[in-house]
Amino acid sequence: MRPGTAMLLFALLTLAACQREERDTRPQNSLGSGEQPTPVTTLEPGGQRASASDNKAASFEANAFHLSEGKRLFSWFNCSGCHANGGGGMGPALMDQKWLYGSSIESIHATIRDGRPKGMPSFRDKIPDDQIWELAAFVRSLSGNAPSSAAPQRNDDMMPHPSENRLPDAATLGKSP
Amino acid sequence: MKRLASTGFGTACVLFLQGCSGWQSALDPKGPAASELAWLIWFFTALCAVIWVLVMIALAAPLLMRPRTRSEPLALDAGADHRKLRVIVIAVGLTAAIVVGLTLLSFFANRTLAAIGSDAALTIRVTGHQWWWEVRYEDATPSRILTTANEIHIPAGEPVRLLLTSTDVIHSFWIPSLAGKLDLIPGHINVLDIRADKPGVYRGQCAEFCGAQHANMGTFIIAEPRAKFDAWWNDQLQPAGPPTNGEAKNGADLFLKRPCVMCHRIGGTPAGGTVAPDLTHVASRQTIAAGTLMMSRGNLAAWIADPQGVKPGSHMPVVELNGDELNAIVAYLEGLK
Numbered sequence: 027m028r029p030g031t032a033m034l035l036f037a038l039l040t041l042a043a044c045q046r047e048e049r050d051t052r053p054q055n056s057l058g059s060g061e062q063p064t065p066v067t068t069l070e071p072g073g074q075r076a077s078a079s080d081n082k083a084a085s086f087e088a089n090a091f092h093l094s095e096g097k098r099l100f101s102w103f104n105c106s107g108c109h110a111n112g113g114g115g116m117g118p119a120l121m122d123q124k125w126l127y128g129s130s131i132e133s134i135h136a137t138i139r140d141g142r143p144k145g146m147p148s149f150r151d152k153i154p155d156d157q158i159w160e161l162a163a164f165v166r167s168l169s170g171n172a173p174s175s176a177a178p179q180r181n182d183d184m185m186p187h188p189s190e191n192r193l194p195d196a197a198t199l200g201k202s203p
Numbered sequence: 204m205k206r207l208a209s210t211g212f213g214t215a216c217v218l219f220l221q222g223c224s225g226w227q228s229a230l231d232p233k234g235p236a237a238s239e240l241a242w243l244i245w246f247f248t249a250l251c252a253v254i255w256v257l258v259m260i261a262l263a264a265p266l267l268m269r270p271r272t273r274s275e276p277l278a279l280d281a282g283a284d285h286r287k288l289r290v291i292v293i294a295v296g297l298t299a300a301i302v303v304g305l306t307l308l309s310f311f312a313n314r315t316l317a318a319i320g321s322d323a324a325l326t327i328r329v330t331g332h333q334w335w336w337e338v339r340y341e342d343a344t345p346s347r348i349l350t351t352a353n354e355i356h357i358p359a360g361e362p363v364r365l366l367l368t369s370t371d372v373i374h375s376f377w378i379p380s381l382a383g384k385l386d387l388i389p390g391h392i393n394v395l396d397i398r399a400d401k402p403g404v405y406r407g408q409c410a411e412f413c414g415a416q417h418a419n420m421g422t423f424i425i426a427e428p429r430a431k432f433d434a435w436w437n438d439q440l441q442p443a444g445p446p447t448n449g450e451a452k453n454g455a456d457l458f459l460k461r462p463c464v465m466c467h468r469i470g471g472t473p474a475g476g477t478v479a480p481d482l483t484h485v486a487s488r489q490t491i492a493a494g495t496l497m498m499s500r501g502n503l504a505a506w507i508a509d510p511q512g513v514k515p516g517s518h519m520p521v522v523e524l525n526g527d528e529l530n531a532i533v534a535y536l537e538g539l540k
């Protein structure tokens with residue numbers, strides 16, 4: 027390979043890494059309102075929603091900035107008051123492989139926005155939509171469902187569990203099924 | 204071209220000199236700590252300048268002087284060697300004396316700084332957040348404890364003790380006209396004592412890089428006569444006044460219904476968020492968002508409509524509001540004097 031080509035390739039590869047850090051702080055209306063129909067029953071076949079994936083989901087799922095914002099908001103909005111850093115308390119654990127309402131980011135977004143019947147409050151109108159997506163992406167990282175290259179790497183205070191980027195996928199515990 | 208260069212140089216000098224006075228300058232001291240430091244700065248600079256000039260003369264002199272011609276360059280000259288040795292010994296001795304002298308000076312200056320707040324009657328806890336300052340006035344009576352943001356009122360002429368800490372990353376508190384800078388460290392309390400000799404407004408700035416909006420993390424010390432300060436404290440302790448007209452009333456309702464209530468506190472209402480600046484008397488402050496905008500109705504609207512445009516990366520998200528909702532909320536906040 028000629029040195030010029032090699033350098034160009036290297037530059038392109040470096041640029042590719044920027045996506046992980048992209049910081050969209052304005053609401054991403056162009057991607058849709060995030061208004062998907064919400065299933066209000068507890069029963070979903072396979073615990074997974076059948077509806078098509080939301081356009082917004084992709085831009086939040088593997089983005090390090092949004093994941094760490096989600097982590098900050100999780101404590102700011104006192105999710106820990108009921109979910110105790112993901113370990114579970116009055117609300118269910120969020121770091122295990124069991125999902126009452128589906129593990130997809132869309133389902134979790136719907137849970138936070140509209141609440142769930144057995145005590146999960148609705149945060150509709152109380153948290154802007156993009157911030158709900160950030161929280162949903164972060165909740166998924168608690169059970170190892172976020173790329174380790176993007177999940178938060180540290181805590182500002184004492185760690186209740188290994189940092190999110192080191193948590194194995196709770197469903198398989200890191201082993202292939 | 205030359206004209207242009209010299210004009211440019213002149214302008215630059217004037218601009219630099221302007222930095223030496225005003226409401227945020229270590230060279231324009233307004234309190235004992237800053238005076239002590241300014242004196243040290245000037246003394247060190249002057250002494251070092253004198254030494255620099257002497258060294259330059261000592262270097263230049265042999266270059267400019269005609270070399271002495273010696274008939275026998277290799278012959279030993281014990282007398283000359285002795286003279287040189289004496290010069291070296293004297294120079295080393297002087298250097299040591301000066302270094303020790305300067306060290307003693309700064310040691311005694313530090314002692315003066317440490318003594319400023321030994322009898323401080325007022326204690327204020329300043330907590331750094333990305334990118335604003337939480338200010339809490341401590342008092343033995345719990346009902347007199349006051350939390351506000353970004354503006355620190357103090358009684359002029361009295362020592363005040365500041366307890367500095369942080370909740371996220373390391374920040375640094377620096378009011379150049381009043382004192383040297385001191386870090387705010389998460390999980391640790393640093394103590395800084397200050398005194399403003401005269402009433403006035405002194406600007407401060409976070410002095411430790413702390414993230415995207417570090418540059419827009421300003422603060423203000425407002426020193427006022429004791430009576431005025433006491434009146435201010437009592438005013439600030441009052442809960443927010445009720446909205447005065449229909450629009451503001453709407454705004455108050457919206458504030459509670461929309462995300463604002465999740466982060467901000469407004470005393471006397473159910474809004475009790477503690478992760479963002481207390482808005483109970485937000486309109487009594489002179490600036491918005493840690494010195495980023497001046498307080499006015501228009502700027503309040505600009506901030507609430509698009510905090511990410513005014514201060515990109517700030518931890519206040521864009522909350523989508525239509526024009527009427529925005530106006531109503533601004534009308535309400537504007538009345539919170």
Ligand SMILES: [Cu+2]
Pocket residue numbers: 374375409410411412413414417418420
């Ligand atoms: Cu800073």
